[in-house]
Amino acid sequence: MIIKNIKLHNFRNYTDCSVQLAENINVFIGDNAQGKTNFLESVAFISTTRSFRTNDDKAMINNLKEKSAVIVTIIDNDSKLKLTGQLFKEGKRLLIQSQAVKKSSEFIGILNAVVFSPDDLELFNGAPRLRRRMCDLEIGKINKEYMGYLNDYQKTLKERNNFLKSSSNDDIYLDVITQQLIEYQIPIIKYRRKFIEFMNGVITKRYQEIAVSDEEIFVEYLSPIDGEEDIREALKQRYLKSTVSDKNQRQTQVGIHKDDLKFYLNGNGIGDFASQGQKRMLVLALKVVLIDYIYKQCKKYPVLLLDDVLSELDITRRRSLFALIPKEVQTIITTTDIKDIQSFLPKGSRIFKINDGMIIENKEMI
Ligand SMILES: Nc1ncnc2c1ncn2[C@@H]1O[C@H](COP(=O)(O)OP(=O)(O)OP(=O)(O)O)[C@@H](O)[C@H]1O
Ligand SMILES: [Mg+2]
Structure with a gap:
């Protein structure tokens, strides 16, 4: 195009x-x-x-x-x-x-379009929200249903938080919203896992080409569950564990709204380790990876x-x-x-x- x-x-x-x-x-x-x-x-x-x-x-x-x-x-x-x-x-x-x-x-x-703007350098030191937004934007651009799941998740999360704030004791209702919240985040976790897996497959090569170095890059997906296969069951356990604390804090503490990515250079967290130039090159490598990703998914x-x-x-x-x-x-x-x-x-x-x-x-x- x-x-x-x-x-x-x-x-x-x-x-x-x-x-x-x-x-x-x-x-x-x-x-x-x-x-x-x-x-x-x-x-x-x-x-x-x-x-x-x-x-x-x-x-x-x-x-x-x-x-x-x-x-x-x-x-x-x-x-x-x-x-x-x-x-x-x-x-x-x-x-x-x-x-x-x-x-x-x-x-x-x-x-x-894949955009590099100098503000992208905040990706490593800024709030987790920035890294989630990057994932959502890039996955959502080519997978329309992803944005649909995300919208449903946000709505249900709001409902659950409102319920927790209401001091109601209707545990059956809380259970119903929690189950809904779990169902909406299963496909989101799958999409995010696949996206990060794709990044990890190519990012080191792209970084090494730009940086003219032999350093290794790794992207870690920090999600409510570890690599468990049975996402539904793993999430159920997490929510069971956090229910009491959620009620005390009056908000939902587990879920993909807390997800984050962590970038490593030779095993060291990028945020407080890499130089300005290395961060810039990593963002650029990431942009080239996004071009690869879009080409793989859309053949354009x-x-x-x-x-x-x-x-x-x-x-x-x-x-x-x-x-x-x-x-x-x-x-x-x-x-x-x-x-x-x-x-x-x-x-x-x-x-x-x-x-x-x-x-x-x-x-x-x-
Ligand atoms: N809504 C607007 N209406 C009119 N002018 C605007 C508007 N928004 C921004 N500008 C003007 O556009 C100019 C900034 O343009 P831009 O950010 O594209 O600069 P730039 O060429 O990228 O500069 P730099 O090299 O500093 O990044 C400023 O002079 C700003 O005042
Ligand atoms: Mg400018």
Whole structure:
């Protein structure tokens, strides 16, 4: 799948702009605060119907305007498809060709994108919520039923917590919600286990290629149960054990809402062991693993969006990163300095300059 064209209308600091992309690498150069991240955000918005840096959709509408639109034309299996995201103060509307969709799930993932943003570095030191969100986003993008289970789980969890807060003694009712909670999390645990198993199968190789090292990476899945085969039975035991404490604490302490991932480099936890550069390379390895994962599941390559990825990589690692991205992957990369990248660009790449919300192709730099 390839993006042909992106049109922005009143999106962040863009008024009107239209960009025709190359099929391989597209570089967007600009000084700070010119609109580089905003441009990538518009593509991510069409991919996931959300921004990767805010939960407030309205923030993406230009400050001085009432509504905004992003129109992306993609080529998928030789056919052209127009995807439109319209943003209003009261909400958003998503259109495929010119037909509004009823549910966002019909729209999510048609344009499949893997995004690297500098904020991703928080993945290792930030709250477990960030690592769960990464899993949910990536698994959910290609497995629609996963999001369904997750929604059902969240609703039931809320119900169980409300019940625990109510001080009711109706143990039969508590038992019923607990059983429901167990049933919803069984498929979620299975999906998460498979996803992490896939990561562990390839992440060391990808990391070693980028980092030019022989260090081993391991991702540990911290879930309410250990590797037990009979998930239902194992969960039942955990809930039995925690019932008294749940009642005292008035909330559910066991379940996939507490899941976490732990990353290791040669057996040491990444968070307080790895250097800045190693963390950055591991996040990048993870992004390449996600490309592998999407390709394995959908037989299609996603678009790769790399925001300001080069600044902390030395020349050797920059080269290895470019060597690693499969040739078929359309990439949009932002940088403040073309020198960071010029010598790695394959034939057919395009370079654009971003200046105060305006984008102009620069053919001389190629
Ligand atoms: N809703 C909005 N309306 C108008 N302008 C906005 C809006 N949101 C952000 N901006 C402006 O967009 C600019 C920031 O753009 P962006 O984050 O894309 O910068 P950047 O080129 O990625 O910079 P850096 O290199 O510092 O990361 C800022 O000047 C900001 O004020
Ligand atoms: Mg930026």
